Amino acid sequence: MDPKNMKRNIKEMVNKAANFLMMVFNLLLVEKFYKINKKINKFDFNLSIRLAYVFAGFLLILIVISDNVIADPTLGCLQPYIISDSTNVSQNQFFSFSSGIKCVCDDCGDVTAILDPETYSKHVTSSENHTTYYFSEPHIKKEDKYDVVTLPEADEFDIPGEPILPFKTAKILIPYGEHINSINVIAGDKLYLGKNFSIEHGQMSVPLSFKGTIELTPPNQSIYNSAEEYPGKLYSQVSVQEMRGYKILILNLYPVHYIPKTGELYYYKNMGVLIDTQQILTLSSEPTSFRGLPKDENKVIGIVDNPQIIDTYTGNSVGNITAIGSIPLQISLNPLESYNYVIITNNELKNAKGNYTFQDLVEWKNRKGVKTTIVTVEEIMNNSAYHCDGTFGDGCAILEFNDTAAHIRNFIKDAYQNWGIEYVLLGGDGDYANVGGESGNNIIPTRRLWADSVDWDVGDLIPSDLYYAALDGNWNNNLNEKWGEPGEDDLYAEVYIGRAPVDSAQEVSNFVKKTIAYEGSEPKKEAWMIGEYLGFGGIADYGGSYKDEIISGSTNNGYTTVGFPGDYNVSTLYDRDWPGHNWPKSEIISIINNNTHIINHLGHGSTLSAMKLCNAPIYQSGSYCGTSRNRDIDNLTNDEYVFIYSQTCYAGAFDNWNHDAGRYTKSDSIAEHLVTSEHGAFAVIMNSRYGWGKFHSTDAPSQKFDRQFWDAVFGKNITNIGKANQDSKEDNIGGITDPKIRWVYYETNLLGDPETSLVEHFVRKGTIPMFNGTPFHTNSQNPRYSANLSCLKNMQKNNTCTLTWQVNATGKMGTTWKFFTIYNSTVVSSNETQMDLEMCVTTVSIY
Ligand SMILES: [Ca+2]
Ligand SMILES: [Ca+2]
Ligand SMILES: [Ca+2]
Ligand SMILES: [Ca+2]
CATH class of the missing domain: 2.60.40.3800 (Immunoglobulin-like)
Structure with a gap:
């Protein structure tokens, strides 16, 4: 065994052992909980414990409790209460937090209480x-x-x-x-x-x-x-x-x-x-x-x-898989090989001789333990297994299904099935028309999906690499000109996708250099929120008001999303707060040139412009800033590279469609220049068509995805950019009945490496930890059980129990948190078979 593998195996063993100990600990608690509650003896429980999830040291046990006997119709109910609605606390000082529980209806048995800021309970x-x-x-x-x-x-x-x-x-x-x-x-x-x-x-x-x-x-x-x-x-x-x-x-x-x-x-x-x-x-x-x-x-x-x-x-x-339901995929690749990650590019770019090459990226990923390989478009097109014959469920009735995009997707299906890949990097631009300049023939074509008719032109066809990530079905059941109509969509991805929109050896070199440099550095805990004037009325007049919901998370408009952790330094550049309400573009240039880590932006944009910057190296009449010959992006000088998430319109139109001009631009979109130029960004998530705001509201389609992206990174610890982008979509899956949600689902493409992690070290929020931790920790017992607090033990009807935790607010000043106290009892109400679960909520602000 080579030492690298041995090290990894030892690490895996240690992880597994740690998980196992955690599991045993949890099982003991659950068993104890069960035994105590069985003594209530009002009915007979069936308890099944299932080890559901062991992954990266995080463990969740599903407890399914069902009653065998019809429960007594008068059983206990839990009625939680809070002592104060909201609290202001000082940073790095202890404060008391109290809530309580009253047992009503009938007896409640033993109760547990957990203090838990802003964690997600499924209910x-x-x-x-x-x-x-x-x-x-x-x-x-x-x-x-x-x-x-x-x-x-x-x-x-x-x-x-x-x-x-x-x-x-x-x-x-x-x-x-x-x-x-x-x-x-x-x-x-x-x-x-x-x-x-x-x-x-x-x-x-x-x-x-x-x-x-x-x-x-x-x-x-x-x-x-x-x-x-x-x-x-x-x-x-x-x-x-x-x-x-x-x-x-x-x-x-x-x-x-x-x-x-x-x-x-x-x-x-x-x-x-x-x-x-x-x-x-x-x-x-x-x-x-x-x-x-x-x-x-x-x-x-x-x-x-x-x-x-x-x-x-x-x-x-x-x-039985062939017997009922479906047939397995044809095997073309050797299933004895396995890869985490595949780069798809063409022969020319695979063999490009720049300072950095895709081969360097392969070696870097392999060194990190992400098993990576390269496959070329030519290899895919020459392999008859990927031709359109229905084997891969690609449909075949019309010629368009037999195009390069369909073949590439068939290859990805094969690699997913037989190699077990998780990540795909599309290593090439997807220009849609060869109009000269930088808009040559595509290297990895784009599939354009349809959500709604807004402009009644090419602008309604949305370049979407989701097509290559979501591998079920063929995306066009009725074989018409509209791909991805309702019922044709596959909204859950099988692999995570990103695109390096490169056309040349120099662009490959820039992209690979920036990706490796970023992954090899310890990311700064620093971010900028950038907001422009929108003029959509009321709270929607300024992008800054949308961005405020992202800084420390938000419960606005019903749903909860987590923001940047308390130890991040988040600054704002808002027209709303700027004298004269119009910050100059020199501000954003100097933020990037000063090597910031993350930019989150909301404002106007177009194919050649975003964040008030313009990049139009080739004269292009009719396009916004197209005649300026401006090169704001190509002239950036930062040597630590930035990640940019922007809701703006069209900046990520890597097919080069320009709505103002009604044609394809000769120079590539501003998002492409950000990731392919020497400086600027290592990755961006930008829209290939319109971003969507809302009149008089921040509950806008693009905002939902933006908030859920950061919630994935900081709330769920999904830190690989491609995964987080997909998670932000899947969290909006119920909203897909709104055509504008579908629109955003399709257009938010990652131009960057899907495996790159935005955060190296991250403390997961959840139950408030004891003795140390941020944004809060407690010196009190947490969770608290009947065993360590007698008033939680065998609660009778009309009994109350008030609990107090001594909590230290170690988080960032000016942040506000929802505090949950979750009370559990095993006594069920009249006609339901579930663990009774009640909680109460208050907010705590740090000053
Ligand atoms: Ca191009
Ligand atoms: Ca269709
Ligand atoms: Ca799927
Ligand atoms: Ca392009």
């Missing part, structure tokens, strides 16, 4: 075909003349003219080899919240390059004068999606209902989703992306609300 229980969702009471807040209703961990549907209400996206795994006969959503207890509420109506999404006058949508009178409940349904079915061979049903649940005429509001405390499924008897001609790998299973467990169904996909069903 879901499930048994075989039945998944139940629990909703805490909606927050109703007066803003101007409207009442704003939000639910923690629910998104909001925002249809122009219609009331804005929360929805929760349910993700339900369909048992292997089965299809859905019927879906039943059963509403639980209905709670009246009061009357005379005035719920605001939704506004239109607007392209971020829009500079006209605001046209506000009035309330839809037929809805607002109606005495009927809105939305008038409990759920809507979004889609059935496939992820690595696992079929997932996507539903949106509507727990809050509104009667506009009387202003009455109701909500359902819980909703049960019952699916009836039946075995598929006829053989499908569609191949499957099922590999049966533990990492695929872990990924699915992390997504779906009913993970116990996962067992139907393992064991015997792997062997």
